[in-house]
Amino acid sequence: MSVLNKTAAVIVTFNRSGKLMAVLDALAAQTMRPDIVLVVDNASTDDTAALVQARAEADPTIRHLRLPTNIGGAGGFHAGMKAAYQMGAQYFWVSDDDAYPRPDAIQALHAALTGFQADNGWRPSFACSRVEWIDGSLCEMNCPRTVWDWARFVRPGSPWALVDSASFVSVMIPRWAVSEHGLPIPDYFIWFDDAEYTRRIARSYPGIFVPESVVVHDTPDNRGVNFGLVDDKSLWKFKYGARNETSWRRREMGLMGVLAYAYGVRGQMRRGDVPSSLRRQIYGAIIKGLGFRPAIERV
């Protein structure tokens, strides 16, 4: 909890200028506006740069951080949080370019982070929103993971469950967590960077799920992350996911953790009737993950 409340929104975008503008509209309509809206542009080739710069001229809170190449969502969040940290933000609101926060979403996250500590003494490492799909249902891929005693501080009026893993879709991270645990791992490129990061900072204390803070995630479909859903089109993402989670499990749990993970992936693929040629590639990514040891950058 801080007497300083400077807040930076970190939005990573790539070639989705239309959705990004809707996100910037939603941020401008917040009941507690971020002091800095940092648009991390992963070298978009559409009109993103021009539109963001035009907006920035009218709204001094908007900063355009254009990266020379596309370094993936993980690289973008790393670069964005690093820049926001250097700008002196006390809170980092991290989200995607296709997630529209309801007007009080950021205020609710901030109020929950400070209110939780005032009520209970403990300092949550992050606060995450309820992420809904465009039809109002829960967005399957953005469901946070609870800890075993998630209900410890859940009370009427403060229904904040303890969680230790969340996606980078409307999650607020306090500065102390970045100071103590460093930045997201850019080398992951895409997938599992958010899970690894929130699990890492949750070692200090779990985060909280804040259901009164709502964002709408405008994805093409509402599917979870399950290796039974691997197909030719999504294979590349799943391969990154398999490599990154294997690397994390190797680091945190050792070989037994990796074996348990591989066994679970195998089961999901069998139940999903994933073609054997795709399965082999996923197994290859798991093997690659065994030797993948990306560094964690401290601030």
Place this chain on the structure above:
Amino acid sequence: MSDLASHTPADPALVADLAAGIAEARAIYELLFPTQQLFFVLSQGNNPIWANPEVIEGPHNPRPQDLGADYLGTLTRPGAYDGAPQVTIRLAIPRAPLPGEVKQTDAPWKPMRGLGALFRASPLWYEQLRYGAEMARKRQADRRTDQSAMPLGDGSALFPAPMAPDSDKRPAILIGMHWLEMGGAEKLGFDTVHWALAAGLRVFVVASVPAIQRLADKLPDHPDLTFIRLDRYLPHHLWPRYVQRLAMAENIRAVHIHHCTPLYESLTMLCMHLPWVQTIDSTHIVEYANGGYPRISGVWSNYLDMQHVISGELVRYFRDRFHAPAGKVVLGRMLDRKDAGALPPLRLQAGQKTLHACFIGRLFYQKRPVVVVETLRALDAWAARNGVTLTATIVGEGPYDGTLTRLLRKHGLSSKVTLLPGNTDIPALLERSDILLLPSNNEGLALVCYEAVAHGCIPISTRVGSQDEVLPDGLLVPLAPRAAVAGTVAAVDAMWRDAGTLARHKDALQAAWTRLTADPTAEEVLMPVYRRLSQGDTA
């Protein structure tokens, strides 16, 4: 448009905490620099115990690091006159401690890097290795560290000695503690606070080590008592100057040092500028690594007017190593005279069918909690062989909490051993315990041994410090961990099998108790000094 996040009002409770911290710090620096222009550069700290103070005397050009993300603002206290020198003070105001930090600041204990497998395979062999390394370090330290008292010149009569100024304030004492946390030295420190107040002195308390100071709320709620948070806000190198200012402003007539390093470093200033201030210290335990506080006291012994010690071992230590003059080193036991009557009957009986053992102490390495568990494991095996039902209680908190719980589970002792927090009713526990285990790697003269004996419980301790002043040979076991475990079981077995042995130990405990209680107590040697000071005498 709505307000920006940075314009959101801060939580009023947080603002009040911050204001209180700033007021504490200002009071310290405004006394230290009474005429200078003070320029406070304040930031929000992310440390619950330490403000990371930086003091720059003279003109200072602000630097980028003065204005970081946690920058709060500046405050200026004008100088007493135009052109007064400027002093810049950078402070990161500590945040409130988290619940986990209030319970335990130290990180959970882990075996040394590379020795985890050994610890998992045999905790006792791990301890044995650590013991061997420590004894090797002790042998080296004895050769390396300075073991002689620094000379102190008396000065020449050609030059006038400084005289105590008149003061309209009642005499005061400055009591310096290591910290306000659990410990034997701290217990004596708190006692001296009470005695000084009872003698009519105004009391200022400081602590040298930044900490949560969990026992600060145990200080008496008395208008003559002030706890000054130098531990948070003042770098050690400025302590002598602060002590000088405080002594002059508050009519401080004595400084009593309880393991407070920066007050030892203030002794030169006191002897040179404020020679009328009485200097007293109290020491407890000779550390293996470098002698610890008794060695520091010995080195400064010429600068001290009185060296109070709690054991005969320390009297000999100062006499033999530092050639302290007779009369300067004063023995005062940590005993309460009203408890010093005849001992109650000791509870353990030969051949009894139950045995309750207890351990009371902070769960730090010094107390060797791992050896406690291994001893309980060995006692459990002994009890099973002899048809005795063993139960035990471990009281304490510290970095070994988790290790202890895991070891007890691993050895199948969880249902037989109760773990209790540090605020447990110790006398009640001792009154239902047969034996007290104390396998410490070092002790001065463990207070808990006195307490155990006074409540009918028989202590079994390692042969360290002055433990032999309170316990007979049969209740002292070797320091080496494996031998300590075996020795403890042997001692219990001997008393349990042979009523004669048990009776001899009880008689020896009674005799030792009689000897100890014939010595003066700490209160008896310190109170007269405090009373004289209170009456304005310096002798």
